[in-house]
Amino acid sequence: MxxxxxxxxxxxxxxxxxxxxxxxxxxxxxxxxxxxxxxxxxxxxxxxxxxxxxxLVIELPKIQFIQSSEEFQQSCLKIRYCDIAAIEAAGLKVRP
Structure with missing residues (x-):
């Protein structure tokens, strides 16, 4: 922000x-x-x-994949990027 x-x-x-x-x-x-x-x-x-x-810096938990399809894993990554974007848009930081 x-x-x-x-x-x-x-x-x-x-x-x-x-x-x-x-x-x-x-x-x-x-x-x-x-x-x-x-x-x-x-x-x-x-x-x-x-x-x-x-x-104020938010640390998101590590993504832990279970054995599943690659499509599911890609969806998890996309959700994470959307979460980071929403948090940063609110003016907060996300720890890398």
């Missing part, structure tokens, strides 16, 4: 929790540093949000 998608998710969460009393625009970015928020607590929350996403 790219940074902008992560930021969209963060901002949706943060919008319900933070209010910048100076401007009533809780997600206003800094004029000097557009990657940072005007409201300091949001910068801390954004850093924590990113760290939480980086720290």
């Amino acid at each position: 790219n940074t902008e998608k992560k930021r969209e998710q963060f901002e949706a969460w943060a919008l319900a929790r933070f209010i910048n009393s100076d401007t009533m625009k809780p997600l206003q970015r800094s004029a000097d540093k557009p990657d940072e928020y005007h409201y300091p607590v949001l910068n801390t929350a954004w850093a924590a949000w990113q760290a939480s996403r980086e720290a």
Whole structure:
């Protein structure tokens, strides 16, 4: 998941929790540093949000094939790749 998608998710969460009393625009970015928020607590929350996403890595169990058809084994591999794609699309990591 790219940074902008992560930021969209963060901002949706943060919008319900933070209010910048100076401007009533809780997600206003800094004029000097557009990657940072005007409201300091949001910068801390954004850093924590990113760290939480980086720290979470899912380890899938090894695939153990029983004696069966090659078609069945290929189906198992396809399901695994689909699982990995879905987990990564949610912004999480899968341990190789």
